[in-house]
Amino acid sequence: MTSSATTAAPAPTAQATPAISLQGLGKSxxxxxxxxELDLDIRQGEFFSLLxxxxxxxxxxxRLIAGFELPTSGAILLGGKDVTRSAPFERNVNTVFQDYALFPHLTVAKNVEYGLKLHGVPAAKRKARVAAALEMIRLPHVADRLPSQLSGGQRxxxxxxxxxxxxxxxxLLDEPLGALDKQLREQMQIELKQIQREVGITFVFVTHDQEEALTLSDRxxxxxxxxxxxxxxxEDLYQRPATEFVxxxxxxTNLIDGALAAALTGTxxxxSLRPERVRVGAPAEGEAGIAGVVAExxxxxxxxxxxxxxxxxPEHSLLAEVPHGAPGSSAARGERLELAWPREAAYAVPRD
Known part of the structure; x- marks a missing residue:
């Protein structure tokens, strides 16, 4: 990739005008x-996920941000401009869908060029921008192929x-990796984040995959x-969840309350106690713990x-994720052992 094709992404700042501001937004x-009726500000240049x-x-x-739906209440601002009632083509946003929506009869280059032609960009500039775009995604060699000749990741x-x-x-990205297999999806997550940093614009990513959101997102x-x-x-969401649902x-996670919580934490x-924070062994100083029998x-x-x-x-269970080679990594059903964890790892959360 050539350095002239992209620019470094600016660090997102809370002081700048939000790229997107949703104010009392509701849809029925x-x-x-x-x-x-939600309120949300998405910063300039950040990778933001809706999970x-x-x-x-x-x-x-x-869809409300894109203009494909009109809100029942509230306002949508893009870069400080109210676009609540603006048509999709009047908003300077673009959307990538899960099914890619490529034209099957057009080559890769013609697919990429299509929007530029609609916007009246001169031919010479179109050619240069298409070449730069294909270089950015590291696929300049497929410019003359049809979409059917590409892999899922290439499409x-x-x-x-x-x-x-x-x-x-x-x-705007609507679960664009959902149709890919696990290995390719993980590869594309890395590439997608790299591209976002290089182009320096705001990405809003919709997903139901928790690991994907945690891997890709600034927030x-x-x-x-x-x-x-x-x-x-x-990190905040994972380590310091604000609700039982999160x-x-x-x-x-281990969600513990009542008598078991009292025995383990004193209240x-x-x-919430994440299983990877639990180890097999007797509690050390600053740790809590309990003995038990391996059920699975x-x-x-x-x-x-x-x-x-x-x-x-007997009506409760605790989940522990034990790394290979660590104590307990060969424990079998029915075996007695002790579990321990740092006291601060048991994080109090309000009930929903």
Whole structure:
């Protein structure tokens, strides 16, 4: 990739005018409230993900930003300009869909060039911008191929180039990696983040995949039932969940309350304890712990997942992720052992 084809992304700042500002945004379909009057600012130049289960409202929010749906209430500002009632073509945004929506009868170069022709860009400039876009996605050698002659990952990158060649202020991505297999999806996550940094524009990414959101994003908004549960950096959301839903939705966790929580933490308040913070062994200074019996032992490749029934609490279980080679990494069902974890790893969360 040549350095002349891209520019470095500016560091997102809270002081700049937000790339997107949603103010009291709501959307209803008849009696169904898909989005409940949410407020959200997305910063210039950041990779921002809308994360949540199916039906949580995240895709509706993306469609509202794009102009494919009109809100029932509230306002949408792009770069400080109110576009709430503007048509999609009047908004300087572009969208990449899961199915890529490439024209099957046009070559890769013609697909990428299509939007430039609609915008009246002269032929010489079109050619240069298409070449730069294909160089950016590292596919200049497929310019004359048809989409049917490309792999799924290549088609995804071509769809990305077609959107970016128009130089939008914001790029909206509606689960664009959902159709790829796991290995290719993980590869494309890295490439997508690199491209976003190079072009320096705001990406808004919709996904239901927690690992994908944590891997790609500068910040994430977690949705549930049309409302935002929490907005923050991936680390904040994972280590310091604001709600019971966020704690349970982002990765695996032990949600403990009542008598077991009192025995382990000294309070019956609900706590979240991530299984990778739990180790096999006697508690050291600054740690809490409990003994129990292994109810299930599953080999995962990098290690072993242990489900342990703690002594005195036969109706409960604790999940521990034990790395390969660590104590307990060969534990079998029925084996007695001790579990320990740093006291601060049991993070209190409010009930939903």
């Amino acid at each position: 379909f008849g009696q169904v409230h898909a989005v409940h 949540g289960p199916s039906g949580s409202g995240k895709t509706t929010v993306l 995804q990158r071509v769809a990305l180039a077609r959107a970016l060649v128009l130089r939008p202020e914001v790029l 994430v908004a977690v949705f549930n039932e049309g409302k935002i549960q929490q907005v923050g950096s991936p 704690a349970g939705f982002l990765g695996s 019956e308040q609900l706590v 032992s599953v080999f995962t490749g990098p290690g072993r997942r242990l489900l342990v029934t703690p002594d005195g609490f």
